[in-house]
Amino acid sequence: MTDQTHAAAMHAFSADTASTVDDVLSYARRRVTYQDVPLDKPLRPSDLSRLAGGTITAEGIGSRRAAALFENVLAPACVSTDHPAYLSFIPSAPSKASIAFDLVVSASSVYGGSWMEGSGAVFAENEVLHWLAAEFGLPAGAGGVFMQGGTIGNLSALVTARTAARRRNADAGRPNPARWVVVCSAEAHSSIVSAAEVMDVDTVAVASDAEGRMHGAGVDAALDEYGDAVFAVVATGGTTNFGIVDDIASIAEVTTRRGVWLHVDGAYGLAAMLVERMRPAFAGVEHADSLIVDPHKWLFAPFDACALIYRDPAKALAAHTQKAEYLDTLTETPDWNPSDLGIQLTRRARGLPLWFSLATHGTDLYRTAIEYGIELARRIADEIEARPGLSLVRDPQLSVVVFRREGWSAADYQAWSDRLLEEQIGFVVPSSHAGEPVLRFAIISPLTTYEILTGILDTLA
Numbered sequence: 001m002t003d004q005t006h007a008a009a010m011h012a013f014s015a016d017t018a019s020t021v022d023d024v025l026s027y028a029r030r031r032v033t034y035q036d037v038p039l040d041k042p043l044r045p046s047d048l049s050r051l052a053g054g055t056i057t058a059e060g061i062g063s064r065r066a067a068a069l070f071e072n073v074l075a076p077a078c079v080s081t082d083h084p085a086y087l088s089f090i091p092s093a094p095s096k097a098s099i100a101f102d103l104v105v106s107a108s109s110v111y112g113g114s115w116m117e118g119s120g121a122v123f124a125e126n127e128v129l130h131w132l133a134a135e136f137g138l139p140a141g142a143g144g145v146f147m148q149g150g151t152i153g154n155l156s157a158l159v160t161a162r163t164a165a166r167r168r169n170a171d172a173g174r175p176n177p178a179r180w181v182v183v184c185s186a187e188a189h190s191s192i193v194s195a196a197e198v199m200d201v202d203t204v205a206v207a208s209d210a211e212g213r214m215h216g217a218g219v220d221a222a223l224d225e226y227g228d229a230v231f232a233v234v235a236t237g238g239t240t241n242f243g244i245v246d247d248i249a250s251i252a253e254v255t256t257r258r259g260v261w262l263h264v265d266g267a268y269g270l271a272a273m274l275v276e277r278m279r280p281a282f283a284g285v286e287h288a289d290s291l292i293v294d295p296h297k298w299l300f301a302p303f304d305a306c307a308l309i310y311r312d313p314a315k316a317l318a319a320h321t322q323k324a325e326y327l328d329t330l331t332e333t334p335d336w337n338p339s340d341l342g343i344q345l346t347r348r349a350r351g352l353p354l355w356f357s358l359a360t361h362g363t364d365l366y367r368t369a370i371e372y373g374i375e376l377a378r379r380i381a382d383e384i385e386a387r388p389g390l391s392l393v394r395d396p397q398l399s400v401v402v403f404r405r406e407g408w409s410a411a412d413y414q415a416w417s418d419r420l421l422e423e424q425i426g427f428v429v430p431s432s433h434a435g436e437p438v439l440r441f442a443i444i445s446p447l448t449t450y451e452i453l454t455g456i457l458d459t460l461a
Ligand SMILES: *Cc1c(COP(=O)(O)O)cnc(C)c1O
Pocket: 090, 148, 149, 150, 151, 152, 154, 189, 191, 236, 238, 239, 240, 265, 266, 267, 268, 269, 294, 306
């Protein structure tokens, strides 16, 4: 390397690049404070190649051009998941405070994996995790870590559960089963099956009742059949497709009596437990050995974050602490090292945006914002029932409303959905239930209004 090339490299990483930083931050400010976020829509690969290809060059295209390409071409080719008429999958609705603070997490290059390096950030994240654990009725020793998302949170929890089961067998001098089994409901999220595949274990789906809820009796029967091969039972605290909460109390009675790990997957729905009148629906969560809830879903934080909480974090350390000579200085201390509680090593302090927003606004605002979604779902469900040609597939329990347009085929739903996005009215993709094509509103954003929803219903006439 010549002195000249070194000087150029130094420049790129130094404070002299203030104008680049200003350009980027001023775009970020515009995007965060947009009053009317455009919904936007995807483009074809060929169109994007033509409009924004060839950006990776030996000399670079410069920050002005790169930023302009992003703002004018690439960003409009991304559907705005925070748009109030984005009602598919699970929308995002990060508070302005949490988005702004997400920039700070990057700006500060905080390392969130170890106490030694990130104690201040880890402390703040733990404040949030301990608040959540208390809300869910877990004991004082409970603790956890913010993972990338519910999929990785569920996988990490199940790996911990299996390690604990192996340990129990070893202590009792019992052999491990030929195949481990995780018990869940037929309505459990796809990430449970995916985790089982990664772990090379089997899943046993317990039938749910007519409302889609799994009960203790079904779990009890599965445990009779599979016995000690079962290392965990997964109860769902709000299914993604319908927002149905399993009968966690009766399931917890069974897992407690039989000494089996209970994991509660509340990625979407567990946030509803922060609303006082919803707490009875989640009775039994306090018996969970592990649980997850995603701040990037109904806790108004940006992508990506899953709060993974263990009743006994020592069990997670036993499963996840990575051993390496260069890490000994970290792992041979009693410090609280978030990396050791899940599947990861290097980690972004991804819980900080939620911490900042919670600290700024207070928890009451969160309860109110979540309750708004539940009430709006109820109101629009009543409206759907009242409209000729529309009917509910099920009564909403949380903030997901699933309904049908009488007489429409899957192709009709798809054509309608495509038109809705093309005309930038809303983003509502068809879903299906028991082979029947259906429509689904998932309501998260406090900016989603009754009028937006009835406007979309009008297009179904
Ligand atoms: C969304 C969801 C997941 C997966 O979470 P990601 O953050 O998307 O990985 C798991 N379980 C349930 C119930 C969910 O709703």
